[in-house]
Amino acid sequence: MDEQVDVVVVGLGPGGEHVAGTLAEAGLDVVGVEAELVGGECPYWGCVPSKMMIRAANLVAEACRTPALAGPAAVTPDWSRVADRIRREATDDWNDQVAVERLEGKGGRLVRGTGRLAGERRVTVGDRTFEARRGVVLATGGRPRIPSVPGLAGTPYWTNRDAMAAKELPASMIVLGGGAVGVEVAQVFARFGCRVTVLEGQERLLSHEEPEAGELAAKALRADGVTVLTGVRARQIVYGEAGFGVHVENEVLRAERLLVAAGRYADLGALGVRTVGLDPAAAAVPTDGRMRAADGLWAVGDLTGRGAFTHVSMYQAQIAVRDILGEPGPEADYRALPRVTFTDPEIAAVGLTERQARERGLRVRTSVTGLSASTRGWIHGPGGEGFLKLVEDADRGVLVGATSAGPAGGELLYGLNVAVHAEVPVERLRHMIYTYPTFHRAVEPALAGLRRPDGVSARGAC
Numbered sequence: 001m002d003e004q005v006d007v008v009v010v011g012l013g014p015g016g017e018h019v020a021g022t023l024a025e026a027g028l029d030v031v032g033v034e035a036e037l038v039g040g041e042c043p044y045w046g047c048v049p050s051k052m053m054i055r056a057a058n059l060v061a062e063a064c065r066t067p068a069l070a071g072p073a074a075v076t077p078d079w080s081r082v083a084d085r086i087r088r089e090a091t092d093d094w095n096d097q098v099a100v101e102r103l104e105g106k107g108g109r110l111v112r113g114t115g116r117l118a119g120e121r122r123v124t125v126g127d128r129t130f131e132a133r134r135g136v137v138l139a140t141g142g143r144p145r146i147p148s149v150p151g152l153a154g155t156p157y158w159t160n161r162d163a164m165a166a167k168e169l170p171a172s173m174i175v176l177g178g179g180a181v182g183v184e185v186a187q188v189f190a191r192f193g194c195r196v197t198v199l200e201g202q203e204r205l206l207s208h209e210e211p212e213a214g215e216l217a218a219k220a221l222r223a224d225g226v227t228v229l230t231g232v233r234a235r236q237i238v239y240g241e242a243g244f245g246v247h248v249e250n251e252v253l254r255a256e257r258l259l260v261a262a263g264r265y266a267d268l269g270a271l272g273v274r275t276v277g278l279d280p281a282a283a284a285v286p287t288d289g290r291m292r293a294a295d296g297l298w299a300v301g302d303l304t305g306r307g308a309f310t311h312v313s314m315y316q317a318q319i320a321v322r323d324i325l326g327e328p329g330p331e332a333d334y335r336a337l338p339r340v341t342f343t344d345p346e347i348a349a350v351g352l353t354e355r356q357a358r359e360r361g362l363r364v365r366t367s368v369t370g371l372s373a374s375t376r377g378w379i380h381g382p383g384g385e386g387f388l389k390l391v392e393d394a395d396r397g398v399l400v401g402a403t404s405a406g407p408a409g410g411e412l413l414y415g416l417n418v419a420v421h422a423e424v425p426v427e428r429l430r431h432m433i434y435t436y437p438t439f440h441r442a443v444e445p446a447l448a449g450l451r452r453p454d455g456v457s458a459r460g461a462c
């Protein structure tokens with residue numbers, strides 16, 4: 001007999017947990033299905049543990065910067081402090097009891113297991129079948145994409161999960177992929193004494209972002225002793241007693257560990273999307289502005305392919321909740337999508353890159369301003385490097401994208417995020433007062449740089 005409920009949420013990462021908890025609080029009969037830990041990738045193997053590592057690694061780097069500015073400081077990097085904090089404070093040793101109680105406290109019911117669609121408004125979990133009167137919400141995230149490099153399958157390669165759970169650091173590590181996971185982990189491990197090589201197939205690190213961002217990330221990693229190889233593909237991988245050997249062009253790179261950080265994918269076939277008429281081979285579940293994927297079916301989070309970030313998943317979750325409850329509100333709008341790669345310097349961006357803006361046929365004006373030449377960058381001294389890049393739609397006179405890289409690049413992004421989101425006219429931004437001497441004061445010369453003729457990147461100083 002099918003069990004009747006109002007809503008079934010499959011996958012309880014940040015998005016799914018928010019949907020399930022909020023709908024349950026609103027009085028609906030909600031079943032949340034979770035195969036692993038309630039909370040998902042972010043708190044246990046993603047954002048939270050990685051940012052705890054980064055906090056510690058940045059302290060190590062800051063200690064190394066003090067001799068020039070404040071006198072000697074001795075720090076002996078000790079990974080056990082980081083590993084211990086991740087166990088105690090972040091993950092409860094990978095126990096989700098607190099999250100389960102949080103969901104149940106709101107009135108939601110947890111069913112532990114793997115959910116699969118079985119037609120419209122129906123989900124099976126093991127030998128149980130749920131029929132959802134209002135509908136089903138898919139929020140199953142993604143899993144690491146393992147490239148088909150000969151020799152890789154069957155070796156004990158690491159993914160983000162092993163890196164986040166590491167009690168001890170390897171002496172050496174090769175990182176396959178120079179995206180967000182690759183660069184963040186590479187810098188942390190290097191700062192704690194691991195010999196790291198990053199192998200990126202594209203011509204630059206952080207290849208989805210502005211070229212300047214990738215160049216700065218490579219420079220920062222190299223300054224931490226990381227070997228950065230771009231435009232290079234692994235041809236063959238071998239594993240033996242001596243660890244990993246990665247064949248690239250004319251050499252073999254060797255390391256104790258290999259971290260695969262080559263992106264993530266959603267396995268829609270395993271989720272049974274064919275039973276509701278969706279393409280199981282698609283890269284993502286297509287959704288409309290209300291996060292609807294089909295009649296009685298919503299999708300939120302990484303599996304929608306609109307940006308694999310916790311804040312996107314939470315944003316979409318709020319929209320899906322409103323739609324399910326029949327409440328008014330704006331549809332999903334990704335024009336001002338912000339993201340921060342938490343390297344040191346932080347590399348943050350919102351909206352379109354210059355290339356994306358040009359590909360959309362916009363008449364684009366850009367401007368790049370260095371941070372170390374700014375008063376605040378100069379005062380900051382070592383570690384003060386960064387830049388600000390603005391992308392303007394010249395016809396409308398509004399910013400459509402911005403990148404802010406620097407010691408507080410993610411925080412500095414906020415104002416630019418507002419500008420892109422609210423389409424604040426550039427002329428209006430030019431007449432704002434920018435606090436002296438902040439990093440964000442660099443926005444002023446960057447805006448001045450936009451006055452140059454179309455297509456010419458200007459460099460300002462502040």
Ligand SMILES: Cc1cc2nc3c(=O)[nH]c(=O)nc-3n(C[C@H](O)[C@H](O)[C@H](O)COP(=O)(O)OP(=O)(O)OC[C@H]3O[C@@H](n4cnc5c(N)ncnc54)[C@H](O)[C@@H]3O)c2cc1C
Nearest residue numbers: 011013015035040041042046047115141301302308309310
């Ligand atoms: C190392 C790392 C660092 C990151 N750092 C950041 C960061 O700083 N900021 C940021 O915004 N984002 C970060 N991210 C990305 C962020 O973790 C994800 O975007 C976010 O977790 C996605 O949330 P989600 O709601 O899609 O679900 P997920 O967190 O992906 O969770 C999905 C859940 O669904 C469950 N599930 C899957 N299939 C089924 C099924 N069939 N049945 C039942 N349950 C199922 C899974 O077990 C999982 O618990 C990071 C990711 C990684 C890997």
Ligand SMILES: NC(=O)c1ccc[n+]([C@@H]2O[C@H](COP(=O)([O-])OP(=O)(O)OC[C@H]3O[C@@H](n4cnc5c(N)ncnc54)[C@H](O)[C@@H]3O)[C@@H](O)[C@H]2O)c1
Nearest residue numbers: 147177178179180181182200201261262263308340341342
């Ligand atoms: N700070 C953050 O917000 C944060 C941090 C970590 C992860 N994340 C999210 O998690 C997702 C996954 O991160 P990721 O770094 O795994 O993916 P990614 O897509 O950001 O980067 C993967 C990189 O691997 C490269 N690559 C792929 N196959 C390769 C191969 N065979 N050889 C060499 N390079 C190869 C790609 O060119 C790409 O640059 C990201 O999309 C991101 O949204 C966010």
